[in-house]
Amino acid sequence: MRRSTPGQTVGPFYHYALPYPGDHTLVPPGSANAIRFHGTVIDGAGDPVPDALLEIWQPAPDGSVVRRAGSLHRDGFTFTGWGRASTDTTGHFSFSTLRPGGPDAFFAVTVFARGLLDRLFTRAYLPSPEPAPFLKGVDAERRGTLIAVAEPQGFRFDIRLQGDGETVFLNFGTDER
Amino acid sequence: MSSQPSDAAAGTQAEISAEMAEIDKTHTSTGHARPQPVLNYPPYRSSILRHPTKDLHHADPEEIERWAPCFGPQDVGALEADLTVQHPGEPIGERIEVTGRIRDGAGRPVAGQLVEIWQANAAGRYIHQRDQHPAPIDPNFTGVGRCLSDAEGRYRFTTIRPGPYPWKNHRNAWRPAHIHFSLFGTDFTQRLITQMYFPGDPLLALDPIYRSITDARDRELLVARYDHEVTRPQWSTGYRWDIVLTGPHRTRFEEDDA
Ligand SMILES: [Fe+2]
Numbered sequence: 457m458r459r460s461t462p463g464q465t466v467g468p469f470y471h472y473a474l475p476y477p478g479d480h481t482l483v484p485p486g487s488a489n490a491i492r493f494h495g496t497v498i499d500g501a502g503d504p505v506p507d508a509l510l511e512i513w514q515p516a517p518d519g520s521v522v523r524r525a526g527s528l529h530r531d532g533f534t535f536t537g538w539g540r541a542s543t544d545t546t547g548h549f550s551f552s553t554l555r556p557g558g559p560d561a562f563f564a565v566t567v568f569a570r571g572l573l574d575r576l577f578t579r580a581y582l583p584s585p586e587p588a589p590f591l592k593g594v595d596a597e598r599r600g601t602l603i604a605v606a607e608p609q610g611f612r613f614d615i616r617l618q619g620d621g622e623t624v625f626l627n628f629g630t631d632e633r
Numbered sequence: 634m635s636s637q638p639s640d641a642a643a644g645t646q647a648e649i650s651a652e653m654a655e656i657d658k659t660h661t662s663t664g665h666a667r668p669q670p671v672l673n674y675p676p677y678r679s680s681i682l683r684h685p686t687k688d689l690h691h692a693d694p695e696e697i698e699r700w701a702p703c704f705g706p707q708d709v710g711a712l713e714a715d716l717t718v719q720h721p722g723e724p725i726g727e728r729i730e731v732t733g734r735i736r737d738g739a740g741r742p743v744a745g746q747l748v749e750i751w752q753a754n755a756a757g758r759y760i761h762q763r764d765q766h767p768a769p770i771d772p773n774f775t776g777v778g779r780c781l782s783d784a785e786g787r788y789r790f791t792t793i794r795p796g797p798y799p800w801k802n803h804r805n806a807w808r809p810a811h812i813h814f815s816l817f818g819t820d821f822t823q824r825l826i827t828q829m830y831f832p833g834d835p836l837l838a839l840d841p842i843y844r845s846i847t848d849a850r851d852r853e854l855l856v857a858r859y860d861h862e863v864t865r866p867q868w869s870t871g872y873r874w875d876i877v878l879t880g881p882h883r884t885r886f887e888e889d890d891a
Contacts, residue, residue: 457738460879461854462669462846464828465677467813469759473751473777474815500682513821515697525705528747528779538702556697564698566824571679573670573845575824579692594690617683627668627689628698628822630738630879 460630463574468507470568471542475509478530480541482512482553489517491610493563493580494550497543499571500618504547508569510615511540512551512580519558555610560588563604567615567625576625580604580613598624643678643803646839652676653844660847669851676841678802694882698821704747704781714780716750716792724774726755726793728869731829731857735786735876737818742786743878749815750778750790757796757810766798791869797836809836809843816876823878830856831872 466474483490493512497505514537516522522537530536541549556563562581581588581603591599601623604611615623653676660667672684717724731750735743753759753776756768760775774793782788795810811828818824830837837843837856846852854877863871 458736458740458877459851459854460738461825461827461876462851463825464670464813464842464845464855465680466826467828468763469753469761470751470813471763472759472761472775473813474749500686503682505683511824513697513702521697521700523700523703525703526707527702527704528708536702558696560695562695562697564821566821568826569683571677571681571683573672573674573677573680573684573842574668575826576685577822577824590692590695598687618686622685622687624687624690625685626692628692628694628880628882630822 465570465573466509466568468570470509474540475542476528480539480549480551481530482537482539482551483535484532485552489554490552491555492550492607493553493604493611493613494548495613495615496547497549497567497569497615498547498617502619504543505569505617506543506545506547508543508547508549508567508572509540510543510549510568511538511566512553513538513564513566514553514556515558515561517554517557519561556582560584560590562588563613565613565615567617569617572617576617577628578602578615578623578625580611582611594624598622643801643806645804646806649676649803649806649841650839653841657847667847669848670845671847674841674845677845680845694820694822699882701746701817701820701823704817705745706781708747709779709781713778714790716774716776716778716790719775720773722773724754724771724793726771726774728791729794730789730791730863730865730869730871731812731874732787732789732863732871733857733873733875735782735788735816735878737823737878737881739881741881742784743782743818744784744786746782746817746819748780748782748788750792750812752776752792752795752812753798755793755796757798759798768796768798794831797834802841807836807839809834809840814876816878818878818880820880820882822882823880825876825878828855829874832856832858
């Protein structure tokens with residue numbers, strides 16, 4: 457394997473570059489079957505992180521992997537399975553999307569922020585009476601950080617970068633040197 | 634805000650440089666490989682409250698993570714790769730080409746994938762409300778570009794060489810000139826946001842963001858090289874910067890199968 461190019465922080469000045477109209481609306485809010493996927497990003501002092509950027513990548517409601525372009529110029533009809541949202545001044549992010557389908561479904565989540573030197577990966581599993589096999593391998597007291605909370609309009613998923621209730625972040629075996 | 638110390642309260646460059654040297658020494662003497670960059674890197678003050686303290690949890694990618702989002706020609710306009718033609722006039726500064734190849738760890742080109750860049754103008758100023766650096770805004774330069782890599786994984790941008798800019802990490806802190814890059818691979822797990830630097834910049838050694846990659850072999854991968862083959866006569870100087878993504882997890886066989 458070649459030595460991979462290291463990451464660097466997204467920095468403070470991405471707001472005029474990475475966000476774009478429609479970035480966090482994978483489907484128009486209020487459309488049939490639209491759900492909200494939202495939460496707050498919190499730092500090690502318990503303060504909201506107002507300059508974080510999140511991306512989600514998810515299967516379609518039937519569990520299939522979407523192989524369709526058009527995330528940057530959404531036509532209002534094509535579900536691409538991918539979206540991007542910036543946190544607001546209260547550290548809150550929000551997506552309008554569809555429920556991910558298939559067994560043990562989750563939203564794959566990438567977190568970027570000023571102060572965070574490299575991206576972090578995590579998963580937001582849909583709540584289920586029987587936890588996904590992967591979750592059974594995570595410490596019981598930390599497992600909950602990987603499970604979204606059901607709400608009438610969708611799911612809530614808070615992300616704690618550090619400290620009490622620190623979110624479980626993932627290493628796919630690609631970060632070793 | 635505790636995560637963004639004020640200039641007055643901050644240390645000097647000498648103090649930051651001493652902290653960075655101390656970390657380098659510890660890492661060299663203990664010898665074991667670390668993920669790069671190091672997420673817990675106190676010389677970069679904003680990282681102190683924003684890095685996870687627990688080890689990352691190993692996960693084998695599930696099906697969705699073995700695929701990356703798709704982008705296509707409908708997502709990116711042809712002119713978005715030229716940051717010098719987005720306004721009625723010519724931007725001020727040194728016109729440059731930046732090009733290179735994107736490959737995965739197995740050397741396979743990452744074809745048809747989205748590349749996004751953003752940067753300061755020639756004076757070191759971003760068009761961003763939060764950039765308070767009293768350097769001129771260039772009405773002919775926004776500093777945002779996009780393109781799709783070609784079949785060989787090549788990307789190419791025409792832009793203006795960005796200037797270095799001050800920041801508030803410590804007293805008299807300056808970021809080396811850089812272009813921010815955002816890249817996708819063929820799987821979700823290859824997602825990369827990073828910064829490209831310019832060769833020979835004396836600010837690199839002083840910069841805690843660059844130095845958070847504590848292994849010199851790794852951080853030097855972020856420095857482009859001047860390439861006269863990329864330079865265009867009577868038009869622009871040229872830089873080459875190749876990118877290697879991690880992975881892949883998906884094999885060529887699965888690719889053909891899909
Ligand atoms: Fe920057």
